[in-house]
Every structure is written in structure tokens, then in C-alpha cells.
Amino acid sequence: MNNKFPHESAEKHVTGEAVYIDDMLVNDQLLTGRVVYSPHAHAKIKSFDLSEAARVTGVHAVLSYKDIPGHNQMGPVVKDEPCLAAGEVTFVGQAMFLIAAGSEEQCIEAEKLIRVEYEPLDAVLTIERAMERGTLMGPAKNIERGDPGAALKAAPHRLRGELRTGAQEHWYLESQVCLCVPGEGREINVFSSTQHPSETQALIAELLGVGKHEVVVEVRRMGGAFGGKETQGNHTACWAALLSHATKKPVKVRLFRDDDMKITGKRHRFITRYEAGYDEEGRISAVKFDLNSDGGGAVDLSFAIMERAMLHCDNAYYMPNMSVTGRVWKTNLPSNTAFRGFGGPQGMAAIETVVDRIARALKKDPAEIRLKNYYGTNRNNITHYGEKVEHNRLFMIEEQLMISAAYGKRRDGVNQFNASNEFFKKGLAITPVKFGISFTTSFLNQAGALVLIYTDGTILVNHGGTEMGQGLHTKMHQIAAAEFGVSPARIKVNATNTSKVPNTSATAASAGADLNGMAVKNAIDILKSRIGDAVAAIFTEKYPDDPSSPEGIVFERDQISDSLHPGRTIGFADAMPLMQLRQVSLSAAGYYRTPKIGWDKKKGHGRPFHYYAFGMAVTEVLLDLLTGYHTILRADILHDVGEGIDIGQIEGGYVQGAGWCTTEEVKWDSRGNLMTHSPDTYKIPSVQDIPKDFRVALLQDVPNPDTIRRSKAVAEPPLMLALSVWLAIKDAISAVANHEFEPEFSLPATNETILLSIESLKKQVDRNLVSLPAAS
Numbered sequence: 001m002n003n004k005f006p007h008e009s010a011e012k013h014v015t016g017e018a019v020y021i022d023d024m025l026v027n028d029q030l031l032t033g034r035v036v037y038s039p040h041a042h043a044k045i046k047s048f049d050l051s052e053a054a055r056v057t058g059v060h061a062v063l064s065y066k067d068i069p070g071h072n073q074m075g076p077v078v079k080d081e082p083c084l085a086a087g088e089v090t091f092v093g094q095a096m097f098l099i100a101a102g103s104e105e106q107c108i109e110a111e112k113l114i115r116v117e118y119e120p121l122d123a124v125l126t127i128e129r130a131m132e133r134g135t136l137m138g139p140a141k142n143i144e145r146g147d148p149g150a151a152l153k154a155a156p157h158r159l160r161g162e163l164r165t166g167a168q169e170h171w172y173l174e175s176q177v178c179l180c181v182p183g184e185g186r187e188i189n190v191f192s193s194t195q196h197p198s199e200t201q202a203l204i205a206e207l208l209g210v211g212k213h214e215v216v217v218e219v220r221r222m223g224g225a226f227g228g229k230e231t232q233g234n235h236t237a238c239w240a241a242l243l244s245h246a247t248k249k250p251v252k253v254r255l256f257r258d259d260d261m262k263i264t265g266k267r268h269r270f271i272t273r274y275e276a277g278y279d280e281e282g283r284i285s286a287v288k289f290d291l292n293s294d295g296g297g298a299v300d301l302s303f304a305i306m307e308r309a310m311l312h313c314d315n316a317y318y319m320p321n322m323s324v325t326g327r328v329w330k331t332n333l334p335s336n337t338a339f340r341g342f343g344g345p346q347g348m349a350a351i352e353t354v355v356d357r358i359a360r361a362l363k364k365d366p367a368e369i370r371l372k373n374y375y376g377t378n379r380n381n382i383t384h385y386g387e388k389v390e391h392n393r394l395f396m397i398e399e400q401l402m403i404s405a406a407y408g409k410r411r412d413g414v415n416q417f418n419a420s421n422e423f424f425k426k427g428l429a430i431t432p433v434k435f436g437i438s439f440t441t442s443f444l445n446q447a448g449a450l451v452l453i454y455t456d457g458t459i460l461v462n463h464g465g466t467e468m469g470q471g472l473h474t475k476m477h478q479i480a481a482a483e484f485g486v487s488p489a490r491i492k493v494n495a496t497n498t499s500k501v502p503n504t505s506a507t508a509a510s511a512g513a514d515l516n517g518m519a520v521k522n523a524i525d526i527l528k529s530r531i532g533d534a535v536a537a538i539f540t541e542k543y544p545d546d547p548s549s550p551e552g553i554v555f556e557r558d559q560i561s562d563s564l565h566p567g568r569t570i571g572f573a574d575a576m577p578l579m580q581l582r583q584v585s586l587s588a589a590g591y592y593r594t595p596k597i598g599w600d601k602k603k604g605h606g607r608p609f610h611y612y613a614f615g616m617a618v619t620e621v622l623l624d625l626l627t628g629y630h631t632i633l634r635a636d637i638l639h640d641v642g643e644g645i646d647i648g649q650i651e652g653g654y655v656q657g658a659g660w661c662t663t664e665e666v667k668w669d670s671r672g673n674l675m676t677h678s679p680d681t682y683k684i685p686s687v688q689d690i691p692k693d694f695r696v697a698l699l700q701d702v703p704n705p706d707t708i709r710r711s712k713a714v715a716e717p718p719l720m721l722a723l724s725v726w727l728a729i730k731d732a733i734s735a736v737a738n739h740e741f742e743p744e745f746s747l748p749a750t751n752e753t754i755l756l757s758i759e760s761l762k763k764q765v766d767r768n769l770v771s772l773p774a775a776s
């Protein structure tokens with residue numbers, strides 16, 4: 001595919017002409033909506049009084065749950081999330097009331113006059129506390145293979161431990177926003193920053209008590225999402241819809257950054273307990289993982305996220321005996337939600353910790369232990385949940401990357417540097433990624449499209465996926481141009497709209513291009529077949545003695561030609577009025593569902609994934625031992641996107657993952673208030689933090705069978721390449737004690753974590769303990 005094709009909104013982004021919801025032109029009837037949210041982590045609402053607030057000049061509506069015409073619900077899967085709190089609040093940031101007024105200032109004025117009487121209740125704010133209190137959100141799940149208990153006992157070596165991984169804020173540049181414009185009767189037009197327009201539509205319909213056919217949700221583009229708008233874009237949309245419905249006016253709700261950070265859920269933090277058995281060579285014979293996540297105040301996607309974590313705590317390694325248990329705990333915090341990787345990063349961090357610790361216990365380079373445990377090509381290639389690892393690219397990638405990154409030479413260089421520097425240490429790590437592509441909720445793996453050709457030869461492509469900056473519309477544009485054999489200038493990709501393509505899945509699970517690309521292709525195939533028949537008939541009318549057949553018709557270079565009769569050709573645009581005259585329909589709906597997959601959620605067995613995406617990264621860091629500050633000196637990535645093209649997604653994923661692994665720390669105080677609710681207390685990577693030397697390459701000559709243009713999904717997998725940053729930092733810390741002891745370590749590796757880890761390592765040296773205190 002032509003990789004010089006610019007992103008569809010690149011120019012508009014630069015000139016500022018790209019229309020985000022906050023830029024939309026609305027008439028002077030537009031009202032500002034505001035959410036009034038709970039200041040308590042858990043409290044009974046004894047009484048409230050909105051009357052004074054309602055009297056403020058410019059205020060058009062002040063709403064509580066009592067004003068909801070339909071169901072007071074916005075839970076996407078489980079109906080456990082009231083749209084507005086009724087009777088009690090269960091986290092700081094929970095929506096209680098809504099205000100619509102002529103200006104933001106009037107809203108704020110009114111908010112001050114709302115009177116509420118609370119009775120504070122006991123709050124659960126950590127996973128440990130949730131375990132003590134037994135606040136499981138649902139039954140524990142288990143996936144098991146072999147006999148992990150017996151294999152652990154029989155193993156020559158064992159280790160055990162606990163890993164904590166932190167939450168992560170999505171930090172999409174465009175905060176949650178929705179504009180609702182009432183139509184006639186019960187109609188409502190919704191312009192929402194959502195990854196899931198069909199779900200937004202469904203929830204608004206239920207909330208207002210109208211049919212889905214009255215609700216039209218449109219998404220031109222989002223200013224980033226990363227999973228944060230897979231379900232929780234719905235919330236802001238529901239609030240805007242209620243206010244618009246109550247006032248019969250256009251209403252826009254746009255969350256301020258601080259409010260957005262306080263109200264919305266994050267990546268799930270996890271506590272993972274592990275036990276592993278291995279031999280002298282470092283081959284793992286058995287592992288047990290006990291995964292515990294902080295679900296927050298409601299289910300949201302927590303079970304699907306835990307499931308994906310359970311399906312990724314093998315990462316790239318074959319382990320014959322495995323037991324994985326997952327538990328989701330309810331806490332008094334905003335409901336945690338989808339975030340790029342969707343549990344995968346948490347699962348992979350656990351097994352990568354195990355592999356790294358085995359290497360340190362055996363005093364070997366972790367790279368060596370990894371290689372020994374990779375899934376095999378012809379044997380040892382079945383995962384713990386029964387899916388065969390087909391088209392295994394691990395060895396190909398490892399071999400090429402170790403050479404291109406000069407791993408061996410640089411390992412020597414790092415050792416030399418560390419031997420001669422007291423206050424700085426360098427660390428090096430290579431980590432793999434094997435990520436399963438498909439929604440694990442199998443029925444979600446479907447997509448639709450609606451392709452329209454107009455009689456001037458222009459083409460309008462509608463599909464069910466949403467654009468969040470990732471370039472989905474650009475890809476759909478390229479696919480349509482290639483399939484029709486026309487110049488891209490003929491084609492426009494429409495804003496996503498629920499009245500064009502209904503009942504869609506979220507643009508998520510890295511599957512947006514795979515699913516919608518095939519649906520677009522399907523619609524185009526239908527159109528080409530109809531047009532091909534008609535064009536063959538036109539040619540045949542001209543040459544009745546030597547007829548054209550539809551099989552010979554090709555679409556190339558903006559022409560429709562008979563490949564079996566050179567010279568018989570008609571311009572694509574010239575043909576379309578003829579189609580109209582011949583009463584050939586020029587619009588078609590396309591559809592696609594992923595083949596081959598089948599997953600039994602209950603048994604935890606089957607084939608959840610259509611295929612796997614593979615990648616590896618080598619990262620070198622420099623650590624300042626006095627401050628804990630680290631610099632990524634160099635990162636080499638080799639990633640498999642089939643015949644895809646997405647270098648930018650790989651760079652972005654790695655940097656976003658590096659943020660999760662290092663500086664991005666989400667903290668709440670003892671009353672459940674988010675302390676890190678703005679960029680001055682929450683540190684995402686900046687341009688200063690990206691690798692000084694960043695080398696990203698795509699694995700060559702690996703067409704992916706069975707997918708659109710033989711490409712592979714790319715969105716989520718590269719995020720987990722950043723585990724190499726985390727383990728390179730651990731490697732540098734470990735060098736402080738000459739790799740003799742196992743450092744204490746968790747994720748994120750903030751400066752504080754690093755300094756504490758160095759401190760504890762030095763204590764181990766002082767006490768001259770034997771290595772690996774936690775090993776048995």
C-alpha cells in the first residue's frame with residue numbers, strides 16, 4: 001500500500017481546521033452543561049435541595065435522578081451504574097446533579113447553591129482492603145493446564161513473589177465531550193466523542209425512554225481515546241442528552257481536565273501473586289498466577305479486562321503446567337475501564353517479572369532465559385487456553401533484532417560502563433510481545449459498512465469504526481481506492497453515524513481496521529459485481545459477435561475495462577450515469593465477521609483470537625543513582641504488522657507504555673480523592689522522555705493470511721514493548737550490587753520506587769544475605 005498517503009486530517013490538524021465537538025458551530029440557543037459530582041467516596045444522601053440553584057439567572061435546568069424519563073442506568077454490560085446518584089454515592093466524582101445554563105459561570109454559581117446532606121460511610125480504597133472485606137465483583141475465574149501443583153513440587157528451583165502494577169490515566173488530548181441537539185418530536189442528534197456510537201445510542205435511548213431509531217449518534221473524530229472512550233464516553237453523552245431533553249435546547253457538556261481525571265476510570269491496578277518452578281537451564285515447568293484487579297465502583301469492562309490479562313500472562317512463553325486465577329475487586333473509586341492493552345500489560349508484566357527473576361537467580365542474561373522459553377514453531381506451541389500459536393514470528397524477530405540492536409556488544413559496553421561508574425548505571429533489556437487479536441467476547445467481532453457511489457463518480461464510504469487519531473479513516477480511504485482502482489481524490493470517508501451503519505461494536509481491541517476494512521471491501525465487492533455485470537452488458541451490446549463476460553471486467557486506473565478484450569474500456573466516472581440509466585443500484589451495505597474463532601468463556605478453552613501480533617524491543621537506559629532519574633538512551637523495536645505500515649502507532653504505543661512503566665503514578669488520598677488530577681501532579685512522557693535514539697522497524701515479508709490487505713492489527717501490542725524500559729531500569733538497579741541480589745521492584749518505576757529499590761539492595765549487601773530472599 002502507498003505509505004506516502006497522508007493522514008486524512010493531517011493538514012486540518014496543523015491549520016486548526018479539524019472540527020472537534022467543541023469547535024462545532026451551533027446557534028445562540030446553545031447551553032453549557034455541567035456535572036455536579038460527589039465529594040465523598042461513600043455516603044448516604046440524606047436529602048438535597050436544588051431550588052435555590054434553579055433560580056440563578058441564566059439557569060435553564062437543574063436535574064437529579066428524579067428527572068430521568070427512562071432508566072437511570074449507564075452500565076455498558078452490567079446495569080450497575082446509575083446515570084445520576086440515587087440515595088447514595090459510591091465514589092468521589094460520581095455524578096449527582098446536572099445543570100444547564102447560558103454560561104459556564106452561571107453553572108458554577110448555581111452549583112454553589114445546591115444543598116446536600118450526607119451521611120459518610122466506610123470506604124474501600126485499596127485492593128488489600130477489598131480482599132479483607134471480601135468485595136468480589138463476581139466469582140473468581142480459573143484457567144488451568146497440566147498439573148501445576150505437582151510440577152511446582154517437582155521443580156529443581158522455585159520462586160514466588162508479588163507484583164504491583166499501577167493505574168494509568170488515558171490523557172486523551174480532547175477531554176470527554178458531547179453536544180446534543182434536539183430534533184423534532186422525540187428525535188435527538190448526538191455529537192459525541194465516543195469509541196462506541198451504537199452503545200452511546202442505546203444508553204441514551206434507554207435513559208430517555210425512546211426507541212433507538214430516535215437517537216442519531218455521530219462521531220467525526222476524537223482527539224484521542226486509548227480505551228477511555230470505549231464505555232466512558234457514554235457518560236458525558238448521557239448527561240448532555242438528559243439536559244438537552246429537559247431544556248429542548250442544544251446542550252454541550254465538556255469536562256474540564258481536572259474533572260475528567262477525577263470522574264473517569266483508569267487502567268486497572270493489579271496485585272499479582274506468583275509462583276514458578278524451573279530447572280538449571282532456566283526452563284519454566286510450572287507457574288501459578290493469582291491476579292487481582294481494582295475494578296473500582298462498577299463492573300464496566302472489568303471482567304473482559306481480567307480475562308485478557310489471564311490470556312496474556314503467558315506472553316510469549318510456553319509453560320506446560322499453568323494455573324491462572326483472576327479476581328476483580330470492588331472499591332469506592334471511579335469504575336476502572338478499558339485502556340490500550342486491556343489487561344494484557346498487567347498479565348505480561350507478571351510473567352516478565354518471573355522470567356527476569358529466574359535469570360537473576362541463575363546469574364544469566366535474561367535474554368538467554370527468554371529465548372529458552374519461547375513458544376515453539378512445531379512443538380510447545382499450544383497456549384494454556386488451548387489456542388495454537390500459528391505463524392510464530394518470535395524466533396525470526398529475536399534473531400534479526402539481536403543483530404540489528406547489537407545486543408551482545410552493547411551488553412559488554414553496559415557492563416564496562418557500570419564497572420567504572422559509581423553514581424550512574426546503565427541497564428539493558430529485551431522483551432517480547434505476543435498479543436491476541438480479536439475481542440474475547442466473540443460475537444463483537446463483526447462490522448458493517450455502507451458504500452455509496454454518486455452519478456458524478458464520487459464515492460462516499462461509511463463504516464462502523466471511529467477515528468481517534470489512529471488513522472482508521474485514512475486506511476479505509478486507501479482500501480476503498482485500491483479496491484475500486486480509482487484515485488483517492490474520488491473518495492470521502494464520512495463521519496461515523498449510527499443512522500448509516502447500525503449495531504456496531506466499539507472501535508477497540510486493535511481490530512478497527514481488520515473488521516471495518518473487510519466490511520468496506522465486502523460492500524465494494526458487491527458494487528463491483530453489479531457494475532461489472534452492467535458494464536459487460538454495455539460492451540456486449542457494442543460487440544454482439546464477441547461478447548464481454550463479467551469475469552473479465554477489472555477496475556483499474558480510474559477505468560472499468562474488459563481484461564479479455566483490450567481496448568474495451570470506460571472511465572469510472574463516465575460509467576456511473578449509465579448505471580443510473582440502467583437502474584443499477586449504486587449503494588451497498590457490507591458486512592464482515594471474523595472467521596475461525598470460538599471461545600468458551602466458562603471453560604476458559606478454545607480459540608479466542610484470530611491471530612497473534614508479535615514484536616520485540618531492546619531498550620537501554622541510563623540511571624542516575626542519586627536522584628532515581630532515568631533516560632532512555634536507545635530503543636530498537638522490530639514489530640510484526642504483516643504487510644501493514646504503522647510505524648507511528650508503534651512509536652506512540654511504546655512511549656505511552658513507557659509512561660505507565662515509569663513516571664505515570666495515580667494516587668488517591670485516604671478519603672478517595674484523586675491527588676494526581678492535572679499535568680503538574682501526573683507525569684506523562686514528554687518529548688524529553690522519548691528514546692534519544694529511537695529505531696523502529698517493521699518485520700519484512702510476513703503477509704498475514706486472511707486479513708485486509710494482508711495486514712495485522714497494530715494499536716495495542718506495541719504498548720507492551722515498553723516492559724523493556726521497565727526491566728532495563730531494573731537491570732541498572734541490579735548493577736548497583738553487581739547483579740548479586742534481587743532488587744525489590746514494582747510498576748511504575750518512579751524515581752521514588754527506584755531510590756527505595758536501591759536502598760533495599762544496599763541493605764541486602766550490608767547484611768550480606770544470600771541472593772533471592774523470596775526464593776524457596
Ligand code: LUZ
Binds near residue numbers: 341441508
Ligand atoms: N474490548 C472488549 C476490548 O470489549 N473486548 C476485548 O477483548 C478488548 N480487547 C482489547 C481492547 N478492548
Ligand code: MOS
Binds near residue numbers: 338
Ligand atoms: Mo480499547 S483498550 O479501546 O481497544
